[in-house]
Amino acid sequence: MAWSTLLLLDAGSALQIGTGSIVRAYGSVAVAAGGTVAIGQRTAIMQGSEIAVSRGAKVEIGNDVYVGAYSNMRSSRRIKIGDNVHLAQFVSLVGGQHSFIERDRLIREQPFEEGDVVIEDDAWLGVGVAVLSGVTVGTGAVVGAGTIVTKDVAPYSIVVGNPARMVGERQA
Numbered sequence: 001m002a003w004s005t006l007l008l009l010d011a012g013s014a015l016q017i018g019t020g021s022i023v024r025a026y027g028s029v030a031v032a033a034g035g036t037v038a039i040g041q042r043t044a045i046m047q048g049s050e051i052a053v054s055r056g057a058k059v060e061i062g063n064d065v066y067v068g069a070y071s072n073m074r075s076s077r078r079i080k081i082g083d084n085v086h087l088a089q090f091v092s093l094v095g096g097q098h099s100f101i102e103r104d105r106l107i108r109e110q111p112f113e114e115g116d117v118v119i120e121d122d123a124w125l126g127v128g129v130a131v132l133s134g135v136t137v138g139t140g141a142v143v144g145a146g147t148i149v150t151k152d153v154a155p156y157s158i159v160v161g162n163p164a165r166m167v168g169e170r171q172a
């Protein structure tokens with residue numbers, strides 16, 4: 001852990017970092033009470049990245065993962081990143097959203113809808129990708145730069161754009 005990474009660990013939270021993993025400078029890891037961040041082995045979280053975990057929520061990051069600079073993940077329930085995943089710079093994993101249906105109530109006062117985000121093994125997410133809550137990106141999938149992922153991505157598929165559309169598939 002770099003000396004200038006900001007750690008905000010509430011009482012009763014847990015932060016585990018496996019052997020050979022690093023969290024580079026100028027990022028932050030904030031874990032509310034009952035929350036967990038578990039980082040596997042040989043994983044690199046590059047500079048300026050942020051991990052924020054709400055009360056009782058989880059972020060699990062596997063082995064040999066690369067999280068590019070200025071990425072962020074905000075977990076209201078569970079964000080799970082498998083092994084050998086590569087996230088380029090400025091990737092956002094978004095673990096929830098505000099309800100907004102009642103127009104007579106401020107959006108910020110409406111319930112927060114929580115959802116999991118799962119990035120399976122060997123997926124590659126390009127620069128500036130955002131993955132919205134409730135979405136699973138399948139094993140070995142490729143997500144092009146700038147893509148907004150609103151629905152599950154099939155294993156080994158190649159998706160691009162906003163919203164993500166499938167443009168190909170990796171060969172067996």
Ligand SMILES: CC(C)(COP(=O)(O)OP(=O)(O)OC[C@H]1O[C@@H](n2cnc3c(N)ncnc32)[C@H](O)[C@@H]1OP(=O)(O)O)[C@@H](O)C(=O)NCCC(=O)NCCS
Pocket residue numbers: 087088089125126127142143144145146147158159160161167168
């Ligand atoms: C998606 C990507 C991997 C290329 O995959 P590919 O299967 O070779 O796709 P192609 O280049 O054949 O493009 C297929 C179509 O998708 C479009 N496309 C490709 N990448 C796109 C992107 N990021 N956003 C929107 N459209 C994209 C192409 O214009 C093409 O459209 P068309 O069929 O209408 O002509 C690549 O474009 C990309 O985005 N790489 C990420 C780079 C990056 O973030 N690097 C960070 C360093 S780790």
